[in-house]
Amino acid sequence: MVSLGSSVDRDVEEGFCKHYVAGQWCEPEVNEWFDVTNSSTGEVVARTPLSSLTDIEPAIQAAAEAFPQWAETSVSERVRILYNYKKLLEENLDHLARTIVIENGKTLDEARAELCRGIEVVELACATPMLIKGQTLDNVRGIDYQTTRCPLGVCAGIGAFNFPFMIPHWMFPVALACGNTFVFKPSHQTPLTTLAFAPLLEKAGLPPGVFNVVHGAKRAVDALQAHPLVRAVSFVGSTAVSQYVYRTGSANGKRVQAEGGAKNHFVVMPDAPIDRVVREIVSGAFGSAGARCMATSTVVLVGGAGDKLVAPLRQAAAELRVGRTDTDTVVDMGPLVSAEHKKRVVAYIERGQEEGAELILDGRDVYVPGAPRGFFLGPTLFDYVRPEHTIAREEIFGPVLSIMHMDTLDEAIAQINQSPYGNAVCIYTRDAQAARRFRNRVNVGMVGINVGVPAPAAFFSFAGWKASFFGDLHVQGTECSAFYTQEKVISTRWI
Secondary structure: OOOOOHHHHHHOHHHEOOEEEOOEEEOOOOOOEEEEEOOOOOOEEEEEEOOOHHHHHHHHHHHHHHHHHHHHOOHHHHHHHHHHHHHHHHHOHHHHHHHHHHHHOOOHHHHHHHHHHHHHHHHHHOOHHHHOOOOEEEEEOOEEEEEEEEEOOEEEEEOOOOOOOHHHHHHHHHHHHOOOEEEEEOOOOOOHHHHHHHHHHHHHOOOOOOEEEOOOOHHHHHHHHHOOOEEEEEEEOOHHHHHHHHHHHHHOOOEEEEEOOOOEEEEEOOOOOHHHHHHHHHHHHHHHHHOOOOOEEEEEEEOOHHHHHHHHHHHHHHOOOEOOOOOOOOOOEOOOOOHHHHHHHHHHHHHHHHOOOEEEEOOOOOOOOOOOOOOOOOOEEEEOOOOOOHHHHOOOOOOEEEEEEEOOHHHHHHHHHOOOEEOEEEEEOOOHHHHHHHHHHOOOOEEEEOOOOOOOOOOOOOOOEEOOEEEOOOOOHHHHHHHOEEEEEEEEOOO
């Protein structure tokens, strides 16, 4: 195994990830492990325990024991600790970013951007006193009414590999600010970032047991969902697993928010500025190697837009520098997270060719000097993709972009609305009437008008629709604090 740097090595002694329970590192009681790799080199950097209820139980019990005192801690004191935590995150930004680079494969700039997005949610959590204020109404037939928002208890979060910092911060900062305690299970593919930030919470003043970390895959997920002390579950992952988590958690009486997959469309009208559109598409499609739920996966060229866009788009994608992200070499795109994930994406490219889409840029033969075992795949473009093609219908989660041609905006809207997903979409146009019609008619939760990746700021909800989300209350925004609290109504008559 290779060294990750002193602070991570302390948390991952001899390469074996430990659980973090009640402020202590705990040895897992398992015989099964998953190899965590440096995505640029294929080298094993750590091993994740594939835990079951035996390892999960102490963390849940610790969270349950810490809950009463934490819930009674004033919201201003809870927020003060999060302010301290935010400062510590900023002081440790470089170390956290380099940890993301090693285990996920992002470029350093992408890792830093992810950190900033996560820290933004910590800032949102610091506004919790304003978000959970109650309401009053006096003297309704002699009775005064008051509402107050109360914490749920022990909450659980289940992370995804593609954003090992931002996704957990979608969850636990608001949950803690609302008075809950938390058990977080990172992706077994990218556990190291969580192990790097968890001790910072203790250093910020968080009492032991309020935040705990456990490891594992499906058995750990099932244990969290089945445990009677867990009141709410937050999840981010594929649609199939998201739907499973929602059904299972709900059947066990949990409150569930489960973010699923996406198939995001980028509509280009004939009046769109080509240079700017090309930059936005390339960034949206190939940022983080396409492994993000907000990735631009399909470009829809309306009317004559295709005549002037395809060639410069192909050229811009071909010029992207693909390479190792764990060195000081400047690159535009790094590797995929694992050999298995690369194999999955390559299978989609092969399927696209078999079904007749025109492959105009093939990223399978990309060569990265000094990294023969890295999980690299270059930008890949298909033109003349049809709605029935697999690559037009399914989430690929890699650097593969499909180009479709439509005669009218209404055709483009119909194509978007027939998709089972409803995460994000955008349109580029100078025509306000077209933008308004598009905005009102697409059945998608997050819409960008001349914004290529319409990921909202933390004080707005991350609002996927249809098969992109299962639940009633989204992450971020005011919905997040509503998810992690329950309303109590008090009726008072003075006698």
